[in-house]
Structures are given as C-alpha cells and as structure tokens.
Amino acid sequence: GALVYQYPRRTICKSGTSMRMECQAVGFQATSVAWYRQSPQKTFELIALSTVNSAIKYEQNFTQEKFPISHPNLSFSSMTVLNAYLEDRGLYLCGARETDSNERLFFGHGTKLSVL
C-alpha cells in the first residue's frame, strides 16, 4: 500500500533558529507533494505544492525564503522552517500523490513544531 513517512514527529527549537522536516513516500511515486500547516486551533493552511520537474508554487503568506522546499526525486521531499518564531508553531503535514491530477493525498503523521 501507499504510505508516507514524515520525520521528525516532534521537534522543539529556540526562537530564531531553523528546523528541517522530511517526507518519504513508500509504495508509490510522489510526483506531487503538498506541505500544509495545521495551527493549534486546527486550521489547515496550504504552504506550497511541489511537483517534480516543475517550479514549487507557494501560497500567499508563505515564501521560499521562509519555507524552502526540496523535492529531488519521486520518493522524497523536505521543507525547512527558517528563523522560526512563535507564530510558526503547529503541525506540519506533507501530503503526497502519484500524479499531478486530482487523486487523493496520502498524508504523513506530521511534524509538530514547538518554538521556545
């Protein structure tokens, strides 16, 4: 079956430092990977959509300078939160799908980011 592993599951970083999270697709080819942030209030925000061999598309309020994403192959993607502050707290989820069309997303367990 299709699985998405995401790590670390939890991380704590000091204000102003950066942290990287990774997403691994198993059992399928992750042509598209979408990164989301779920706030402590449970609101889901799309950060960016990354498709292999295409430019990464960031949503309004999210930038490559703050959330650089790497999607080097069909099984791996990573995202870094640079200069993390309190407002960056939340659960970061990667959702991957095999084609660049309307297929279901398979989600990883998420990386819970706490900022001190």
Next chain:
Amino acid sequence: QQKVQQSPESLIVPEGGMASLNCTSSDRNVDYFWWYRQHSGKSPKMLMSIFSNGEKEEGRFTVHLNKASLHTSLHIRDSQPSDSALYLCAASHQGGRALIFGTGTTVSVSP
C-alpha cells in the same frame, strides 16, 4: 486563503444518531471535493471524494454534492464513538492543484 467554509464548527451526536456536516467553497473554479477524517494525534485520512452532482454512499457515510452552489455535505448514520474526530472538507481544481482544506468540524459521539 480560507475559501472553503465548514459548518458547524463542532457537533455532538448520540451514539446511533445521524451527524450532518456542511461544506461550501467560495472559489467557482473548484471541481472536486474531498472529505478527510483526522482522529486526535493522527494524520488526516481520506473518507470519500465526490466529483459529480448527486449522492454517493459508502457504508454509513453519504456525501452529497451540488456543483451549482459548490456545496457538499457529509452524513454519518448510526454514529459510533470511533467516529469522534475532526472532519475536514477539501476542494481542488480540475487542473490538479493542491487541496484547499476547510476549517473543519469536530464531531463527538457520546455513548
């Protein structure tokens, strides 16, 4: 960014009862709707998707879609305590963009 609105925000349903959840998109380019369920501390898992007008049933779950009003609803009959979760509605364009999620409805099924 919040172009997908869900209601109610939370819902308490007696065990065996019916839960009805609503979702509307304000983006007229949306073609596809998805319902995901997220249990506490877990990642979202897709429940059902619907692309055409009408109704779709899978077990105790039924979704309706009205494309003209961009409104979808999810109905859970014979609700079980294991149905207690955050239910997320998502919408996407035909062009294959990422899903935009709604605000979610927290369902609590009381035994």
